[in-house]
Amino acid sequence: xxxxxxxxxxxKHVTAVETVEEKTDLSTGIIYRRRIATCQNVIPExxxxxxxxxxxxxxxxxxxxxxxxxxxxxxxxxESWLNMQKRNMxxxxxxxxxxxYASLSEESVFRESLENPNWTDFTQKGRIxxxxxxxxxxxxxxxxxxxxxxxxxxxxxxxxxx
Numbered sequence: 001x002x003x004x005x006x007x008x009x010x011x012k013h014v015t016a017v018e019t020v021e022e023k024t025d026l027s028t029g030i031i032y033r034r035r036i037a038t039c040q041n042v043i044p045e046x047x048x049x050x051x052x053x054x055x056x057x058x059x060x061x062x063x064x065x066x067x068x069x070x071x072x073x074x075x076x077x078x079e080s081w082l083n084m085q086k087r088n089m090x091x092x093x094x095x096x097x098x099x100x101y102a103s104l105s106e107e108s109v110f111r112e113s114l115e116n117p118n119w120t121d122f123t124q125k126g127r128i129x130x131x132x133x134x135x136x137x138x139x140x141x142x143x144x145x146x147x148x149x150x151x152x153x154x155x156x157x158x159x160x161x162x
Contacts, residue, residue, distance in 0.1 A: 013039045013040045013042055014037055014038070014039050015038050015039065015040060015073070016037070016038040017035050017036070017037045017038070018035060018036050018038075019033055019034070019035050020034050020035065020036055021033065021034040022034075028083070028085075029083070029084060029085055030081050030082065030083045031080075031081070031082040031084075032079070032080070032081055033078075033079070033080045033082075034077065034078070034079050035077070035078045035080075036075060036076070036077055036078075036096070037075070037076040037077075037078060038073050038074075038075060039073065039074045039075070039076060040072070040073065040074075041069070041071055041072055041073060041074050042074075043069050043140075069098070071097065073097075074095065074097045074098075075095070075096040075097050076093055076094065076095055076096060077093065077094055077096050078091060078092070078093045079091065079092045079093075080092075086111075087111065087112040087117075088109065088110060088111035088112065089109070089110045089111075090107070090108070090109050090110075091107070091108045091109075091110075092105070092106075092107050093105065093106050093107075093108075094106075101130065101131060102128070102129065102130045102131070102140070102144075103127065103128070103129040104126075104127070104128050104129075104144055105126065105127050106124060106125065106126040106127075107124065107125045107126075108122065108123070108124045109121075109122070109123045109124075110122055128141050128144045129141070130144070
């Protein structure tokens with residue numbers, strides 16, 4: 001139940017998580033879940049104010065001031081595959097907000113350690129790409145990378161806790 005209560009002490013920015021799909025493959029026993037997480041926008045206010053982007057509505061290349069980052073919430077889609085027989089879980093998460101300007105995704109795998117069956121091996125990969133913000137692309141990517149690294153530390157702490 002600890003992992004399903006939001007906001008929680010470990011994830012203060014997650015305000016809600018809704019399971020939108022859940023099914024079990026009867027032949028393999030793998031449980032598939034798709035969830036949508038609502039998170040507080042953690043981008044610093046200064047970055048929300050100065051971001052520019054291409055005017056996609058008019059399909060021209062002129063640069064215009066757009067406050068696309070000035071939203072209260074960010075939405076993430078998480079898909080997970082839990083295989084109790086093999087004692088592993090794979091997860092893929094990507095951002096549903098700002099898809100025309102940024103791509104943010106991560107893949108995580110939790111599996112039983114080969115060294116000790118009471119341990120969990122955790123691997124994670126992430127990708128971040130920002131376009132349309134000119135020189136701020138690198139700043140926004142660095143901020144997102146830092147935020148994702150903090151998430152990895154939280155997962156490590158959570159695994160120690162459980």
